[in-house]
Amino acid sequence: MTVAMDRPLFTADHDTFRQTFRQFIDREIRPHQERWRGQGQVDREIWRKAGSQGFLCPWMDEKYGGAGGEFLHSVIVMEELARAYESGFAMSLHSDIVVPYLYSFGTEEQKQRWLPGCTSGELVTALGMTEPGTGSDLAALTTTAVRDGDDYVINGQKTFISNGQLCDIAVIAAKTDPDPANSHKGISMFVVEAGRVPAANLLGPEGGGFMMMMQKLQQERLCVAIGAVAGAEQVLDDTIVYTKERKAFGKPISKFQNTQFKLVECLAKVEVGRAYVDKVIAGHIAGKYLVKECSIAKFWTTDMGQEVVDNCLQFFGGYGYMLEYPVTRAFMDARVQRIYAGTNEIMKVIVAKQLGL
Ligand SMILES: Cc1cc2nc3c(=O)[nH]c(=O)nc-3n(C[C@H](O)[C@H](O)[C@H](O)COP(=O)(O)OP(=O)(O)OC[C@H]3O[C@@H](n4cnc5c(N)ncnc54)[C@H](O)[C@@H]3O)c2cc1C
Helix, strand or coil: CCCCCCCCCCCHHHHHHHHHHHHHHHHHHHHHHHHHHHHCCCCHHHHHHHHHCCCCCCCCCHHHCCCCCCHHHHHHHHHHHHHCCCCCCCHHHHHHHHHHHHHHHCCHHHHHHHHHHHHHCCCCEEEECCECCECCCHHHCCCEEEEECCEEEEECCCCCCCCCCCCCEEEEEEECCCCHHHCCCCEEEEEECCCCEEHHHEECCCCCHHHHHHHHHHHHHHHHHHHHHHHHHHHHHHHHHHHHHCEECCEEHHHCHHHHHHHHHHHHHHHHHHHHHHHHHHHHHCCCCCHHHHHHHHHHHHHHHHHHHHHHHHCCHHHHHCCCCHHHHHHHHHHHHCCCCCCHHHHHHHHHHHCCC
């Protein structure tokens, strides 16, 4: 890597895991990326391949079919996917955002039922919080879950659900108490397979959904920040190579002082972002309560990533507008990172609350 930093978080074992996952990307992902983009989704088979080689939920206990790794293995998977410009294969959403709900809040029976499949790739997961009428204001969601004997009947609409088109199970937030006075305590989480939802698929306590989402959103936001820094780093690397090759006025465009200054500014931002995110990762692994830090990491790194990609894209001239170029797609991917997992404005709302404002 042109801009690689020394990162004390990782051991030699992690580096080996990174190399193995890079080989998996070269062999199983890169040859298919263009086709996947054309068909609007990855092949179902890639999930099983990733699972069989230990790349799904790499932190999972062995008793649930996992490799017994840790969150740092997931960090490596996120970073390497971002470096491969692969935004459609939502491994991290599955491994580090949805499955942790099952792992943390599931009963032993539920865990035995779902976790081995999530780890092997037999079960692909999705998380349904957002609705057409509400995204940021989760307490205002209107999907209802009404108890009917041994089942719950869930009614409502969800939108923008990543993996929604190919998932086997979805963790869904729904109101079990529609009384607006109980908006926070009225939300529950369900694991939806197909058709009616047996009461046994209630995840955690009835009415505990809002608390569960708030707890798990910390890691979700950190995951976005990890991807944002790695994505910006890769675009910068590729731009450095491009500016050395592309000539104008008889010399490589890397020789213009404007190019050098802009690329150095980008490098500084990526390295500062990386240092902060690595610090938050270390605290998160240590079990610290880092709602403020994860929110800051999410909005700062995604704003930074957008700025870096925008500055880099400029050096590609007209090619930077062509979708065939990775930098152009990286621009779109960077843009949405400022929106999902809680918009950057909502991140600031959260931090302002933490400051008692
Ligand atoms: C590619 C993609 C993947 C997604 N994946 C998932 C998924 O898997 N599961 C899921 O549940 N959702 C998913 N989402 C939804 C995403 O989380 C929401 O789009 C996001 O939370 C914003 O909600 P909204 O679109 O309803 O915008 P709104 O909530 O309508 O917000 C509109 C604007 O108002 C601003 N705003 C709202 N409230 C405030 C406030 N209090 N203060 C200041 N500004 C405010 C927002 O910041 C935003 O700029 C995904 C979205 C995208 C685009």
